[in-house]
Amino acid sequence: MADPVIQTAEQQITCTICFDIFDEPKSLPCLHTFCKKCIGDHILHHSEFARRMGYHCPICRGFVLAPTGKEFSPHLWVESLPNNHNIVSMISAYTTPRPYYLNPCAVHPNKELEFYCVDHELYICSLCSLQHRKCDEVLSREEAEDLPRKVTPSTDSTEERYISYLFDQCNDIEHIMDSRKGILSRIDQSEEEIKSRITTTSRKATDLIKSQEEKVISQLSKLKSKEVHKIESDIRKCQKANEKCKRSLQSLQEARDKEDADDMTNTLENVKKEYEANSRKIRELSRKSFRSTIDFQMNSSIENFITDFQSFGSVDFIRDDGIPQTPCSTSSGSASLPTPSQRCPRPSKSATSRRRDFSPNSSCPSFGVGGDRDDRPRTVQSQRIRSASSVDYAEARGNSGFYINEGAHIEVSQHSKQPSWITGIAILDNGNVVVVDHANETVSLYDTTYVKVSEIVVTPAPYDTTTISNTELLVTRPDIDTLLAINVYGQGELKYGASFQTGLKAKSISHDNSHLAVCSSTKLQIYVKHNGRWRKHEEHSFDRTKFTYVAIDGVKERIFITDQKYPEPELLCLTYDGDIRWRFMHSDLGFPSGVALCSGHIYVASWDRATVLRVAYNGSYEGTGIQRGIQFPWKLTVTSRHNKLLLSQHKNTLATEARRIIRFFSLDAEM
Incomplete structure (x- = not known):
């Protein structure tokens, strides 16, 4: 977060018309200040020509009288306004370069340079300090300011400068290697997490489908058994009625063969009773209706799942770390040396300096190891709060904005x-x-x-x-x-x-x-x-x-x-x-x-x-x-x-x- 004093200073030296730093600040009698060009343009567009009296302040609307003798020359009125020397002094102080360590970090612009790496003679922010955990001496900015200054001759030999640059380059390469090893480890870990998640999901889905399958099959069996029992009972009744009908037919045939009138009369009486009894049973059985087939309605969510299911999900990489670089490292492939203006002012090493260690186990942001010099919009790998198995990532890409x-x-x-x-x-x-x-x-x-x-x-x-x-x-x-x-x-x-x-x-x-x-x-x-x-x-x-x-x-x-x-x-x-x-x-x-x-x-x-x-x-x-x-x-x-x-x-x-x-x-x- 920016220094509140600096923010206040920026507000004080900003013109409310052009919203830029004052250029030749001119003060009105009401003490409001504007750029000479801005207030001049305002006068030309808003002066009261008819009455030749003056113009209004753009902020408080206070009326400013036209200079005496120049009533008909509004383009000259701005020359009569006094300069605001206090604002000029503030602009001078604001634009004066600050010590290097008061500037924001070049890698992380929203961070201040709070630490100093003695090994690399470099001011760093709290995030960059994670890259310097293996360094012997990392001090706070206040501690670094107390270090005795080393007088560095302006005529350093080319060999010594190259030795310094090569040491920095080796350190950068080691950071890159550490970063890549960390990436390999995270890839292996994420692979196992994804496999475990897919397997667990598959097992849960299989177990759920199996349990529902058994439940529906059990219901099917019970439904069938109940209906079959009713039908088999009616079949047995039909068989008994059929046997009675056959016996009546046989008795009637035998009485007919005997040619005995009395016997025929008795037989007909018995056959008539059996016939009427069987007729009642047949009518009773005929009135019953049975469902000849069993229907099954599939749950619509299952049908939709089968129709829509294409895969468990997509698997892809998202790059969440970059090549670590330091502000003083050479980034080009040429052998040219940095100019003196490109080199960072550094306190020298001291054998008696207090040492501040950064533990690898200390808490830090959830970036990838090695820092991130890329200032493009980005987000970090998604993580679960209760389980670290999420593989959903978010990508942040800025565009030209919106209105x-x-x-x-x-x-x-x-x-x-x-x-x-x-x-x-x-x-x-x-x-x-x-x-x-x-x-x-x-x-x-x-x-x-x-x-x-x-x-x-x-x-x-x-x-x-x-x-x-x-x-x-x-x-x-x-x-x-x-x-x-x-x-x-x-x-x-x-x-x-x-x-x-x-x-x-x-x-x-x-x-x-x-x-x-x-x-x-x-x-x-x-x-x-x-x-x-x-x-x-x-x-x-x-x-x-x-x-x-x-x-x-x-x-x-x-x-x-x-x-x-x-x-x-x-x-x-x-x-x-x-x-x-x-x-x-x-x-x-x-x-x-x-x-x-x-x-x-x-x-x-x-x-x-x-x-x-x-x-x-x-x-x-x-x-x-x-x-x-x-x-x-x-x-x-x-x-x-x-x-x-x-x-x-x-x-x-x-x-x-x-x-x-x-x-x-x-x-x-x-x-």
Whole structure:
């Protein structure tokens, strides 16, 4: 993060018309300063020729009278303005080269040179120090400044200089070898992890299909047995009736052969009874219906799986480390020597210097070994929080950026007890805006003309908010473990609703598609609405994190969190299971604060870079949209319905007026 003093100096020496460092700064009577050319052009375009009186200050609109005797020559008015010598002195001090060790690292521009390698006589940053773990002496910058200076003759022999360069070159080659060996080890490890994951998935799928197969076959057997038993019972009844019919026929034939009238009469009587009894059974059996075949309806998800399944997934490499280089190493293949201006000023070695060791087991960012000189946007290999078997990677490729145009703004009350800290912004479907002022413990509602409609005080102090519907909000209060519902009535009257206990002192909150995400600095909870009530779906804890804001996609079931942990702040994409799909780190990101989702894009506020980044859902970098005009962006919200981006600003040293303003930006048509 840049030095706040330097940032303040840059603001003081920047012209508010051209947004560049002052060129011949001229002061107006109101003490506002501009470039001579800028204020001259302003005078020519805005002078009041008709009355020949003067012009207005571009900032405060104070009126400046035309110089006496030059009323009809506006092009000469600027010559009468005094030079601002204080600004000239500040520009001179600002442009004076600083000591080398105060400059940012050439390999990692967002890092300062905090250490000094005595072996290589080189200032390095905290990330570069990982490459120098094998060196004998690595000192802090303060320790290096106390070292006695070695007088290096300006006429060093070519042999001595080549010896120094070759030692550096050998060290670079060793770093490359170590990096490649580390890559080989990670390739072997990732191969085993992928094999294990595929085998485990295959076994689980096979076991699941086998168990369901046995279950369905068992149901089939029982169904068949029951139906077959009924049919076999009817067959036995038919056999008995058939035997009776045959006996009656035989008895009637025998009585006929005897030619005895009395015997025939008795036989006919018995046959008639048997016939009637069999007829009743036949009618009874004929009325019964049976299902002659068994039907089976395949589960549609199984059919879709069989149809859509092509492979377990794709396997490919993603390059996450580069060739280690040092600022003083020669990068070309020629034998030419660096010029003296290219060589870095270095304190000399000292046998009595205090030594600082860097352990290979010390904590470090999750880069590949060997550092990364490539300044292109990139992300780091995805890792699981609970198991390191994920093989999903994210690729970050920057482009020319996107466009955001500044529009209107909301200015919160000037009569607040404390300087505002706007930590929560939400937009209702009807265009009304909800604002949370953490410092003044208020939640306010502004209509579509940006006029305050209603305001309530919430204690303990609220922090973030999200809309559940046009009539309901949820607000976090980091000091207690409950969320507060706020209802919107009538024309916008805010009233307290029910409390919702989470057991988590939540800081940020986000809602989408009946899914709710709340997070503290180290914990994340996910809720799903069921029968009108919020039911906890997942809860995850993390180590060494500093979560700031969260955004949820309830359709794709993805969570996006900004993490300000030192030394590697990042944007995380997580699944509901707590698995990290990808990490996004980039020099443009700096310290991420607010995050919001819109039309398949992720918008992230970069606090110390004073800009807004756009990242795709796969983790690829799409560029920055706001290049100037904001300072220290904090809370961010985006709405596709109204095609707007809203942004608050915060820093303790920021002007009170700037902290009270919510800026509106209209998004470009590319969305």
